[in-house]
Amino acid sequence: MTTLNLNATPQASAPQRPAPLLSVSGLSKRYRSRDPLAVENVGFTLGNGEILALLGPSGCGKSTTLRMIAGFEHPEAGDIVLRGKSILDQPPQQRRIGIVFQDYALFPHMSLGHNVAFAMRHLPKAKRAARAREWLDMVGLADLAERMPDELSGGQQQRVALARTLAAEPQLVLLDEPFSNLDAALRESTRKEVRQLFKAAGTSVILVTHDQAEALSFADQVGVMHAGKLIQVDRPEQVYQHPATAFVAEFLGHTNLLDGDADGEIAQTALGPVAITPASRGPVRVSLRPEHLALATAPDGHGATVVEREFRGHDCFYLLEQHGQRFCAITPSHTLWQIGEQVSLEPQRTATVLQY
């Protein structure tokens, strides 16, 4: 079990990242001259064997960023450096970057074995079938090599698509919403298996998704995009616990945005004094996650009123009102409060000061 140090600044607890494989800097793209920038000044690095998720709402520029790295779109500014060399002038096929989209795109008239072997056209024909079997074995489907794609489930087809991508031995794999065609249960198990597969193979990956749970569980680094800009890139626990902006805080889950007056490591807010990081002075806006707010029974007429509650089995989500202001809290379900009950709200953890 790891214990999060919620009081640590993002840099203080960051472990060493692997040497960079890919470095993207100042990347911008506009599709038509009168359009706003689809991608604006995006920069990040991806370490060897690392998985980065680009997360953001529809239209924020995730796929455009991926397409520029793949070579399908040309940026109007910026650079993309792979293993120390700019690849901007290389056509897609020279970049040795594998891409998996949500619709698998297997060849329907070829067996699974042939689908995977197709990615190894550079090898002598005699070797391809055996290698294809090895890759299928890696994704747990070696027994099905003779089957046709339409004889598989969606999750199995997606694993074959991954085997085919990995068989080409790419320097980098790009995944564009690869799990979004799978139903919820299959989606979770497939992404767990796929993550293990990439980690075992030491593959460097960029995943594009609008699903925050997927990004947080699948990636080593999460980059949150909004309106063409990359707002924050950091480890999943850091972007969740220490969001840079109100947008990041709210996109990653429920939160309480509190306005306050800071004096060092404490801010006076509607919930009383709250510990904050980093230390600040003057007016601030802070984010406090609902699971960091404890509830306790308060005498009638004091504290907040429970206005909504959602029992979720292992925990319970509450909406509360105090002096006309709304707050949310998530508490373990062993103690439950009813709608209309009066409770006191007690911040348990350090709140994060937002940049805007």
Ligand SMILES: Nc1ncnc2c1ncn2[C@@H]1O[C@H](COP(=O)(O)OP(=O)(O)OP(=O)(O)O)[C@@H](O)[C@H]1O
């Ligand atoms: N071929 C294109 N021509 C013109 N505009 C485009 C084109 N492709 C994307 N755009 C625009 O660029 C912006 C970014 O789109 P992009 O597809 O990169 O976003 P996204 O974050 O991947 O969205 P989604 O999650 O819906 O796929 C959007 O405003 C979109 O309308």
